[in-house]
Amino acid sequence: xxxxxxxxxxxxxxxPAKGLNGPLPxxxxxxxxxxxxxxxxxxxxxxxxxxxxxxxxxxxxGWGASCRNGGMVLTGLKLPVPTLIKRYGRxxxxxxxxxxxxxxxxxxxxxxxxxxxxxFSRCGHLEVACKQSHFDDYAAAAARxxxxxxxxxxxxxxxxxxxxxxxxxxxxGMVDETSAGVNPARYVHGLARAAQRHGACxxxxxxxxxxxxxxxxxxxxxxxxxxxGSLFAKEVLLASGAYTTSATPALRKKVIPIGSYIIATEILxxxxxxxxxxxxRMIYDSKHFLYYYRLTPDNRMLFGGRAAFFxxxxxxxxxxxxxxxxxMIEVYPQLREAKVEYVWGGTLDFAFDVMPHSGKIDGMHFxxxxxxxxxxxxxxxxxxxxxxxxxxxxxxxxxxxAFPGAPIGLxxxxxxxxxxAGAYYRVLDWIT
Numbered sequence: 001x002x003x004x005x006x007x008x009x010x011x012x013x014x015x016p017a018k019g020l021n022g023p024l025p026x027x028x029x030x031x032x033x034x035x036x037x038x039x040x041x042x043x044x045x046x047x048x049x050x051x052x053x054x055x056x057x058x059x060x061x062g063w064g065a066s067c068r069n070g071g072m073v074l075t076g077l078k079l080p081v082p083t084l085i086k087r088y089g090r091x092x093x094x095x096x097x098x099x100x101x102x103x104x105x106x107x108x109x110x111x112x113x114x115x116x117x118x119x120f121s122r123c124g125h126l127e128v129a130c131k132q133s134h135f136d137d138y139a140a141a142a143a144r145x146x147x148x149x150x151x152x153x154x155x156x157x158x159x160x161x162x163x164x165x166x167x168x169x170x171x172x173g174m175v176d177e178t179s180a181g182v183n184p185a186r187y188v189h190g191l192a193r194a195a196q197r198h199g200a201c202x203x204x205x206x207x208x209x210x211x212x213x214x215x216x217x218x219x220x221x222x223x224x225x226x227x228x229g230s231l232f233a234k235e236v237l238l239a240s241g242a243y244t245t246s247a248t249p250a251l252r253k254k255v256i257p258i259g260s261y262i263i264a265t266e267i268l269x270x271x272x273x274x275x276x277x278x279x280x281r282m283i284y285d286s287k288h289f290l291y292y293y294r295l296t297p298d299n300r301m302l303f304g305g306r307a308a309f310f311x312x313x314x315x316x317x318x319x320x321x322x323x324x325x326x327x328m329i330e331v332y333p334q335l336r337e338a339k340v341e342y343v344w345g346g347t348l349d350f351a352f353d354v355m356p357h358s359g360k361i362d363g364m365h366f367x368x369x370x371x372x373x374x375x376x377x378x379x380x381x382x383x384x385x386x387x388x389x390x391x392x393x394x395x396x397x398x399x400x401x402a403f404p405g406a407p408i409g410l411x412x413x414x415x416x417x418x419x420x421a422g423a424y425y426r427v428l429d430w431i432t
Contacts, residue, residue, distance in 0.1 A: 005317055008264040008300065008342040009185035010067055017061050017192035019204030024229045028054040028201075030389060031224045031233035033208050033248070036066035037374055038367050039239035040191040040202075041110070041382035042389075047198035049390050054233070055200060056226055058207035062188035064243045065374055068346025070262060070292050070304050071187075072282040073107055073180035073375045074125055075100050075151075078354045081144050088401060090148065095397040097149045100373075103380035104178055107187075110379065116190030118183045119297045125179035125282040128161075128170040134286040135172035142174060151178070165283060166275040167331050181282050181294060184375055191379075203228065208247045211236060213363055222364070235389050238366040239382060241374070242349035250362050256350040256406045260372070261320035262304035263328070264296065264342040265335065273299040276332055291327055292372075301335060303328040317345045348372055352404045358385060359399040365389060367398075 010016075019035075030046050032039045035057025046053045057063065077084065077100060084093045111120045129135035135158070142153040156164055156173040164173055196202060203226075210225040214232065222236045238248055242257040268276070277283065277295050284292035291305040303324055321343040329336050351357055351369035358367040358381055365388065367381040384396045 003263075003321055003340050004342050005344065006342060007068055007185070007344040008296070008302070009071065009183060012183060013185050013189050015189075017189045017196070017202070019057065019061060019202045019206070024203065024226070024231050025052070025054060025201065027231055028052045028233045030054075030235045030237060031222065031231065032056065032237045032239055033211075033224075034064075034239035034241065034243070035061040035192065035202065035204060036064050036239065036241060037188060037191065037378035038241070038370075038382035038385075039237065040188065040195050041379045042237055042239065042386040043195040043200040043202065043382075044110075044191065044198055045383050045386035046389065047195060047200040049386070051390070053195075053200040054231060055195070055202045056206045056208050056224070057202070057204045058243070058245075059205065061192045061202060061204050062185060065241055065346050065348055065370075066188040066378070067185045068262070068344060069184050069260075069372070069375060070282070070294060070302060071182045071184045071375065072125065072284075072292065072294065073104055073120075073182055074282065074373055075104060075176050075178050075376075076373075077356075078371050078373070081141065081148060085148075092397050092400065094149060095395075097145075097151070099380060099397065100377070101149075101151065101178060103376035104180055106380050106383060107182070107376050108180065110191070110194070111182075111187070114190060114194040116187060116194070118186035118190055120180060120182045120187070121280070122178070122180045123280045123282065124175055124177040125284070126156075126164050126173050126175050126279075128165065128167075128173045128283065128285050130170065130286050132171045138172065138174045151176075162278075164279055164281060165277060166334065169331060170285070175281070179282055181280070182375060183297065187375070208245075210247050211364070236364040237382075237385055237389070238361070238364055238368075239378075241368060241370065241378075242347040244349075244368070248362070248364070251364075251366055251368065254351060254357075254403060254405050255368055256352060257347045258350050259316055259345055260304060260348050261317065261324060261343070261345040262302060263321055263324045263340045264303075265301045265328075266339040266341050268295075268299045268301060268338065270299065272334060273301075276301060276334065291331065293328070293331070300341075301328065301332070301338070303331075317343055320345060348374075352406045353402075355401065356381065356398045357401070357403045358396055359403070 032055040
């Protein structure tokens with residue numbers, strides 16, 4: 001079978017959520033830009049709390065990173081704990097780590113409360129060590145996480161690793177039982193339908209072209225212009241991630257869009273699938289230029305990575321298919337004869353400091369920088385921003401840290417330096 005340049009997850013959604021076709025309302029309490037995990041989770045909470053919510057998505061609902069990822073609902077942050085504590089201090093980092101654990105619980109509770117059929121499973125994740133030195137660091141990392149955050153990780157030496165993964169190329173692993181797996185497309189479409197049931201107005205295929213602040217005697221509001229008309233809103237929440245456009249230039253300048261690509265094989269036999277991943281973990285390796293992979297509920301091997309740093313295009317998706325297939329066979333020689341049936345790409349939103357960020361910019365609420373942890377983190381961030389808009393105490397640790405701008409060659413819409421960044425991480429993987 002030839003490889004489909006299409007997203008496997010989307011094909012599993014029987015009834016995608018649809019936006020409204022009618023005219024825009026004249027005004028709203030809150031306008032949300034972006035129809036992914038963050039925007040939809042915020043819309044759900046705001047509508048539950050009685051606010052008039054209008055959400056705009058330039059493409060289909062969930063079209064961006066929310067439908068294109070590996071469906072890994074992961075604990076933790078991208079940076080090592082010692083780096084985080086040195087940068088932000090122990091107390092703030094403890095709160096950050098607590099939110100990463102809380103975010104998994106939040107996704108699970110939304111799935112149960114809203115009855116979303118999305119194969120959510122607390123299967124845990126496995127990080128595998130690509131070098132002996134990486135494995136040697138695991139024990140200290142696990143001990144520190146236990147000491148600082150009272151969270152348990154389990155070290156798996158190389159001799160026992162076959163109980164976790166059917167590969168012999170790694171030097172050991174580290175398991176976190178708290179993480180989960182999900183079908184991200186079914187989850188995001190379920191989230192959209194939940195927001196609609198609670199009263200949020202969702203408009204898909206409605207690109208926001210301009211946002212301007214309006215002053216009046218009663219304070220200020222925002223005029224949101226779209227291809228289908230305009231409306232006024234008291235508050236704006238920017239949840240557009242890597243797909244942030246020039247409609248909100250201040251935020252766009254801070255976003256680094258990085259491509260990530262995924263292949264999915266044909267359906268594998270139960271025996272082979274059980275050999276590849278005996279405990280059905282979410283798996284990723286210890287490199288900077290990493291691979292991440294998992295079994296789908298119907299026993300396909302889904303294998304992803306930074307095959308190209310550029311955002312997705314016809315060329316980068318095509319080139320990534322063979323690169324990822326080669327990587328998959330290096331990990332799993334058993335899959336040499338397995339047919340690859342799907343390939344797709346998406347764009348992740350990174351900040352220059354590799355941290356999530358939230359707060360206000362040009363008077364608008366925002367959240368960005370999920371860097372591959374967006375299933376859980378973006379859901380949590382949207383929920384917290386909705387609470388802040390409703391007047392709840394802002395206890396979000398990611399709104400209390402500095403948000404550096406991106407160098408001009410790495411900014412959204414100006415990405416000539418991305419191959420240099422990719423080369424830097426490849427060299428880093430070689431020397432560390």
